[in-house]
Amino acid sequence: MTATTPRTLAHKVWDEHVVRSAPGEPDLLYIDLHLVHEVTSPQAFEGLREAGRSVRRPDLTLATEDHNIPTVDVDKPIADPVSRAQVQALRDNCAEFGIRLHPLGDLEQGIVHVVGPQLGLTQPGMTVVCGDSHTSTHGAFGALAFGIGTSEVEHVLATQTLPQARPKTMAVNVDGGLPLGVSAKDLVLALIAQVGTGAGQGYIVEYRGEAIRELSMEARMTICNMSIEWGAKAGLIAPDQTTFGYLKGRQLAPAGADWDAAVEHWRSLVTDDGATFDHEVTIEAATLSTFVTWGTNPGQGVPLSGEVPAPSSYPDGPARVSAERALEYMRLSAGTKMRDIVVDTVFVGSCTNGRIEDLRAVAEVMEGRQVSPSVQMLVVPGSTRVRLQAEEEGLDKVFLAAGAQWRAAGCSMCLGMNPDQLTDGERSASTSNRNFEGRQGKGGRTHLVSPVVAAATAVTGHLASPADLPSTPKRRA
Amino acid sequence: MEKFGQHTGRALPLRLSNVDTDQIIPAVYLKRITRTGFEDGLFAAWRNDPDFVLNQPEYDGASVLVAGPDFGTGSSREHAVWALRDYGFKVIISPRFADIFRGNAGKQGLLAVQVTDDVVKRLWDVTAANPATEVTVDLHSRTITADNLVADFEIDDYTRWRFLEGLDDIDITLSHEAQISTYEGHRASHKPLTLGR
Numbered sequence: 001m002t003a004t005t006p007r008t009l010a011h012k013v014w015d016e017h018v019v020r021s022a023p024g025e026p027d028l029l030y031i032d033l034h035l036v037h038e039v040t041s042p043q044a045f046e047g048l049r050e051a052g053r054s055v056r057r058p059d060l061t062l063a064t065e066d067h068n069i070p071t072v073d074v075d076k077p078i079a080d081p082v083s084r085a086q087v088q089a090l091r092d093n094c095a096e097f098g099i100r101l102h103p104l105g106d107l108e109q110g111i112v113h114v115v116g117p118q119l120g121l122t123q124p125g126m127t128v129v130c131g132d133s134h135t136s137t138h139g140a141f142g143a144l145a146f147g148i149g150t151s152e153v154e155h156v157l158a159t160q161t162l163p164q165a166r167p168k169t170m171a172v173n174v175d176g177g178l179p180l181g182v183s184a185k186d187l188v189l190a191l192i193a194q195v196g197t198g199a200g201q202g203y204i205v206e207y208r209g210e211a212i213r214e215l216s217m218e219a220r221m222t223i224c225n226m227s228i229e230w231g232a233k234a235g236l237i238a239p240d241q242t243t244f245g246y247l248k249g250r251q252l253a254p255a256g257a258d259w260d261a262a263v264e265h266w267r268s269l270v271t272d273d274g275a276t277f278d279h280e281v282t283i284e285a286a287t288l289s290t291f292v293t294w295g296t297n298p299g300q301g302v303p304l305s306g307e308v309p310a311p312s313s314y315p316d317g318p319a320r321v322s323a324e325r326a327l328e329y330m331r332l333s334a335g336t337k338m339r340d341i342v343v344d345t346v347f348v349g350s351c352t353n354g355r356i357e358d359l360r361a362v363a364e365v366m367e368g369r370q371v372s373p374s375v376q377m378l379v380v381p382g383s384t385r386v387r388l389q390a391e392e393e394g395l396d397k398v399f400l401a402a403g404a405q406w407r408a409a410g411c412s413m414c415l416g417m418n419p420d421q422l423t424d425g426e427r428s429a430s431t432s433n434r435n436f437e438g439r440q441g442k443g444g445r446t447h448l449v450s451p452v453v454a455a456a457t458a459v460t461g462h463l464a465s466p467a468d469l470p471s472t473p474k475r476r477a
Numbered sequence: 478m479e480k481f482g483q484h485t486g487r488a489l490p491l492r493l494s495n496v497d498t499d500q501i502i503p504a505v506y507l508k509r510i511t512r513t514g515f516e517d518g519l520f521a522a523w524r525n526d527p528d529f530v531l532n533q534p535e536y537d538g539a540s541v542l543v544a545g546p547d548f549g550t551g552s553s554r555e556h557a558v559w560a561l562r563d564y565g566f567k568v569i570i571s572p573r574f575a576d577i578f579r580g581n582a583g584k585q586g587l588l589a590v591q592v593t594d595d596v597v598k599r600l601w602d603v604t605a606a607n608p609a610t611e612v613t614v615d616l617h618s619r620t621i622t623a624d625n626l627v628a629d630f631e632i633d634d635y636t637r638w639r640f641l642e643g644l645d646d647i648d649i650t651l652s653h654e655a656q657i658s659t660y661e662g663h664r665a666s667h668k669p670l671t672l673g674r
Contacts, residue, residue, distance in 0.1 A: 019660040020653050042510035059672040082508040089510045100671045121669050133553040149555035151584035159650045198547045254667040262667040297495050318494035318545045417504040436499040438522045
């Protein structure tokens with residue numbers, strides 16, 4: 001391929017990282033950043049030890065504790081001995097192999113996909129991997145970022161590379177601007193409902209168009225985060241002034257002459273005119289509205305103004321069977337208005353919607369209002385830095401005054417691994433990314449929503465948007 | 478990884494699509510730091526239902542799982558592959574696999590075989606009609622045989638070679654160590670380091 005051949009952003013980043021290429025073999029890709037957490041790494045470190053191998057580049061590796069840690073009493077030893085042993089294993093492994101770790105209680109601790117960007121570690125044009133499927137989050141910076149399994153974690157630790165078959169590329173063009181009140185979460189849920197949970201399989205997706213350009217970095221992270229929910233290998237967005245503005249001055253971002261060199265290179269990371277994608281999807285932003293899920297996969301969603309669909313509206317086959325099964329699990333009947341669905345739990349947090357802008361949006365709705373007596377509301381910041389920032393802005397006081405619980409940073413109820421779980425039969429509105437059966441706790445039922453829908457739902461006790469709420473005295477003033 | 482050429486065993490029909498890795502093994506089983514012994518977590522929630530296919534005695538000892546499309550979606554947890562492997566499965570057949578799951582399976586010698594929807598339906602019918610039907614998956618000829626059914630499947634040459642030879646990826650990559658070092662010598666100086674400069 002000559003330098004003048006128009007290329008997509010994804011292929012530019014890919015090509016820059018090919019260590020070795022041979023016919024009939026996957027490319028060997030160099031990995032710029034390897035993020036590690038306690039759940040998917042212990043067996044990888046054990047594998048290194050068994051083979052007598054070391055970590056090739058501890059200076060390109062960063063670990064944090066997030067999945068299996070409590071969000072209360074974080075200054076005390078972890079109560080669950082099995083969880084405590086797993087967290088201790090990460091601490092021991094990081095000490096043994098010389099890896100930088102941000103443990104519970106550390107200022108930089110938090111969900112791995114919140115920590116990387118806020119440190120300035122995630123930068124355009126990088127390859128980023130982690131033993132976590134939501135690694136796609138980092139694509140918001142124009143990085144090629146994807147989740148890997150534990151054997152691949154071991155592979156990257158040992159070699160700083162991964163053999164990878166070159167994927168196809170897809171463009172998602174979001175034409176026009178988003179209507180007022182429609183968030184990045186609504187956009188991505190609507191996209192997945194349109195294309196289906198398997199549509200991205202085998203593709204690196206580039207999100208493009210006016211609506212994407214107008215999004216903040218945090219909103220872009222929400223979009224890229226959920227790329228995996230429709231099966232994409234990775235999702236990315238070309239870096240621009242918004243990206244550079246977010247990065248400048250951050251702890252591990254380039255500085256001085258390095259900054260200038262970096263920005264010059266980053267500006268070249270766009271899809272060339274004339275480059276072709278293997279597939280393109282177009283979405284008219286003007287047609288989008290507040291979106292929520294009714295079923296047990298992220299593609300089973302409808303507008304909040306809509307109703308639970310009839311399985312017969314799906315083509316005969318797996319989609320219809322899946323819809324029937326989802327209705328049974330969710331204890332919902334076709335034709336029920338989404339706004340009539342009553343919840344008992346609201347979860348705000350996760351690598352999808354646990355950043356400061358999300359918390360601000362929730363606080364704006366909650367201010368001067370009360371969480372419904374029939375609802376428990378958990379607000380869990382994505383990182384300790386996000387928690388401290390929220391407290392500096394007084395957001396914690398808004399949540400607490402409304403009757404919500406204000407927690408320490410971690411993955412929490414997104415995946416139901418720590419004590420923050422739904423119990424059998426409980427129903428949540430959740431700003432997280434997966435509504436799978438039992439995802440938030442055995443027998444729990446999950447509706448995926450945006451931060452402001454989570455807030456309004458906490459107030460009313462049923463799925464709602466801020467527009468449904470009576471105005472508060474303060475608002476009228 | 479052990480060499481894999483051909484496998485013959487009885488098949489379990491799992492008539493579901495979008496079987497995500499949270500269903501294959503729920504998060505509470507992910508707290509362990511061992512790499513084996515995950516069979517008790519396999520489909521843990523569904524196994525509470527006595528009617529679930531895995532609880533049917535006629536499928537005891539099945540080593541081939543035949544599932545609907547989009548198998549292994551969601552979380553990257555390799556524990557899903559370990560649970561299937563530890564339970565005794567050698568081959569998973571589906572019209573479409575999630576990328577990460579397929580990659581994980583490939584590292585553990587669990588063969589993920591992609592076939593058409595039609596072949597899956599026929600396998601479901603064959604194994605429902607007679608649960609004792611033996612299914613043979615042959616990597617040399619890239620075919621599945623079950624009763625009168627003979628179907629081709631596609632698998633990329635590289636993965637096939639790795640299975641046939643039982644090769645470990647890290648060993649293969651480390652044989653290219655000189656190229657990795659060469660690449661590292663040319664990385665841009667503005668790229669971040671986690672341990673400072």
